[in-house]
Amino acid sequence: MFRRIDSRLHEFSFIVHEVMNFQKLIFFSLFIFLLSCSNGGDDGPTVHDSELRVIISEQPLSGDxxxxxxxxxxxxxLAQLGMKLFFTKALGGEFDSACVSCHHPVLGGGDDLSLPIGVEATEPDLLGPGRKHPSGNPTVPRNAPTTFNVxxxxxxxxxxxxxxxxxxTVGVNGEDGQGIRTPDTDFDTVDPLSGPNLSVAQARFPVTSAEEMRTERFVVDxxxxxxxxxxxxxxxxxxxxPAEFQSVFGDPTISYDRIALAIGAYERSQTFVENDWKAxxxxxxxxxxxxxxxxxxxxxxxxxDGGAGCVRCHSGDFFTDQKYHVLGFPQVGPGKGNGGNGTDDFxxxxxxxxEKDRYAFxxxxxxxxxxxxxxxxxxxxxxLEEVIEYHLDPAxxxxxxxxxxxxxxxxxxxxQANTQEALDKLAVLQADGTSKLPASVxxxxxEVSDLVSFLNxxxxxxxxxxxCLASWIPTPEQDVDGFQVVAFDENGNPL
Ligand code: HEC
Ligand code: HEC
Known part of the structure; x- marks a missing residue:
């Protein structure tokens, strides 16, 4: 009898033991499952790569x-000469502003400011936050885009x-023999002086802008x-x-055409497309x-299908349709002289x-x-969070x-008034079905932070x-004229 009880007890404890092991197994499997879902501490659903790979082949995307x-x-x-020109304030009317003042490689090829300050900065070589104009306000009406991947x-x-x-033509940066229109010619009209590609054509203009480089005092009228x-x-x-141009072109002639060619080559060498998405x-x-x-x-x-539809506009391997859309982003700063008070930007x-292009960027x-x-x-x-959320419901x-x-x-x-005009325009385009901005995402x-992870x-x-960026920044020995920008940030650290 005792024996039987004993053996029953034994049996019981064996069962308990097994159950415990089973629970451990369950817990362990759950743990492994969660671990496989979490991937670095996030706990949303796992994406099946096959689903993404269908999208990649349907778009289609090459990653590059x-x-x-x-x-x-x-x-x-030619690119080396362009780099020296890009960094010299001698292309600024009063020797106080260079291309790099608003497009520094270490600042993402931009200036890290909402709106740029070009000429008359209180400290011309101080770039990024802390760069000041004596008026207290930025003087250039639009954000400086990057020169990377131009x-x-x-x-x-x-x-x-x-x-x-x-x-x-796709793949040639404007170099297809059909010509380039610039602000020197009317809309849709070839500028015979534009140079071979969009990058070179663009490099002819910042030096003519009073706020960016020229000042009001250089070549008046x-x-x-x-x-x-x-x-x-x-x-x-x-x-x-002259010696620099001699060594690149074989003769020392300096024309602005050659200056633009060299700057364009420097910018076109700034190709930065190696990223995790490509891999x-x-x-x-x-x-x-x-x-x-x-x-x-x-x-x-x-x-x-449960998505946010970003690819409607940010399409292709370069993530842009290269077209113009009305989003009604807040209009701040001096503006481009549009609207009743001249503070708007159409x-x-x-x-x-x-009319469909009013407020399109x-x-x-x-x-x-x-x-x-x-x-x-x-x-x-x-x-990025703010700008993404603004897309979802601009008004x-x-x-x-x-x-x-x-x-x-x-x-x-x-x-308030200018942005409201743009938002009203967006509402009209959404109502008549011409806006590509989804109305109700x-x-x-x-999900917003997942989008940010993707963008990262x-x-x-x-x-x-x-x-890594040092190749695109000249050394002090490469200062040709004594006017090279030797950039530093607001804390005095070199860029
Ligand atoms: C004071 C700041 C400032 C300076 C100096 C400046 N830029 Fe810019 N850059 C801008 C701004 C602002 C824009 C956008 C203007 C616009 O879209 O109306 C721009 C646009 C560009 C673009 C077009 C990029 C794109 O995605 O469309 C290129 C390329 C460029 N600049 C190169 C240069 C070169 C080359 C120089 C020197 C010759 C130069 N910049 C000098 C502020 C500046
Ligand atoms: C209707 C076309 C369209 C759709 C759809 C769209 N965007 Fe945009 N996006 C734009 C335009 C145009 C701008 C610039 C607007 C401006 O400068 O006023 C922009 C700006 C941005 C910027 C700022 C980039 C910069 O360098 O200033 C980010 C980031 C961005 N979009 C991400 C997204 C994401 C993420 C989605 C999906 C949730 C999305 N966009 C959907 C057209 C679109």
Whole structure:
């Protein structure tokens, strides 16, 4: 009897033991399951790579927007000359502003400001936050886009596309023999002086802008060509430049055409397209976190399928349709002289005169976008989260918008009235079905952060590393004329 009880007890404890093991097994499997879902601490659903791979082949995407393009290397002599020119204040009317003042490689090829300050900065070589104009406000009406990957634009440059390829041939940056229109010619009319590609054509203009480089005192009342001629003869008369041009072109003649050619080559060497997304597209399933994969699905899928429809405009390997859309982003700063008070910016309408283009701006690329803030044509957003959420519901986002979140103080001017005009325009285009902006996408904060994870995966690590970018920054020995920008930040640290 005792024995039986004993043996029963034994049996019982055996069963308990087994049950415990079974529970452990369950817990262990659950743990493994959660671990496999979490991927670095996030706990949303796992994305099946097959789903993303269908999207990639349907778009279709190659992962490499620079594929088959003929691009210069930064080591080529023409690009090296362009780098020196890009960094010299001798191209500024009063020797106080250079291209690099608003497009520094370490600042993502931009200036890290909402709105730029060009001429008359209190400290010309201080770049980024802390750069000040004596008036206390930025003087340039639009955010400085990056010069990185400028060679990948085939339709146009500038937020309103006013340097525009007439042929728009894919893969050639405007170099298709059909000509380029610039602000020196009427809309749709070839500028015979534009030079070979969009990058070179664009490089003819910043030197003519009073706020960016020229000042009001240099070549007063002259044409754009007068400004360029004056700068070319200035450089010709300086000690170092003729020899530089001699070694690249075989003779020492300095013309603005040659200056623009060299600057264009320097910019076109700034190709930064190596990123985790590319590795993923090329087949490496482990290149993206699970959160970035969820973000990718949201980015590419239509709202009807649970996505956010971003790809409607941010399409292709360069993540832009290179077209113009009305989004109603807050209009801050001096404006482009439009509207009743001259504080508004009509965007693409300024070029085409077409009503549908009023308040339309060019779709930005998403490559390296994490390094490109502040965002929007007037730099009115500091973070990716803010700019994404604004897309989802511009009108109500604007109701709670405040410039106080901007690091740089900017004038609001008629922000309320001007932005309302743009939002009204958007409402009309959404009502008549011509806007591509989905009207009713709602995302959780987790989904917004998944989109941000995806956008982060579009960053080429080189653009975040000073050492990697050093090839695009001249050394003090490469200062040709004593006017090289030796950039430093607001804390006095060299850039
Ligand atoms: C004071 C700041 C400032 C300076 C100096 C400046 N830029 Fe810019 N850059 C801008 C702004 C602002 C824009 C956008 C203007 C617009 O869209 O109307 C721009 C646009 C560009 C673009 C077009 C990029 C795109 O995505 O469309 C290129 C390329 C460029 N600049 C190169 C240059 C070069 C080359 C120089 C020197 C010759 C130069 N910039 C000097 C502020 C500046
Ligand atoms: C209707 C076309 C369209 C759709 C759809 C769209 N965008 Fe945009 N996006 C734009 C345009 C145009 C701008 C620039 C507007 C301006 O500067 O005023 C922009 C700006 C941005 C910027 C700021 C980039 C910069 O360099 O300033 C980000 C980030 C962005 N979009 C992400 C997204 C995401 C994520 C989605 C999906 C949730 C999305 N966009 C959907 C057209 C679109």
């Amino acid at each position: 927007p620079a594929l088959n393009r003929n691009l210069p290397s930064i080591t080529e002599p 060679s990948l634009w085939d339709n146009s440059l500038f937020h309103d596309g006013r340097v525009e390829s007439l042929g728009k 002259g044409s754009n060509e007068d400004v360029r001629r004056a700068l070319a003869s200035r450089l010709s008369a300086m000690e170092g430049w 993923y597209v090329l087949g490496d399933n482990s290149a993206l976190s699970n959160g970035a994969k969820r973000g990718a699905l949201l980015f590419f899928q239509e709202p009807a 965007g693409r309408f300024r070029e085409t005169g077409l 060019r779709t930005p690329s998403m490559l390296n976008v994490a390094q490109m803030g502040p965002y929007g044509h007037a730099g009115s957003f500091e973070t 109500s986002s604007f109701a709670s918008y405040s410039t106080s979140s901007l690091r740089q103080g900017v004038q609001e001017n008629d922000m 709602e995302l959780t904060s987790q 995966a579009l960053t080429d690590p080189c653009v975040t590393e000073r050492e």
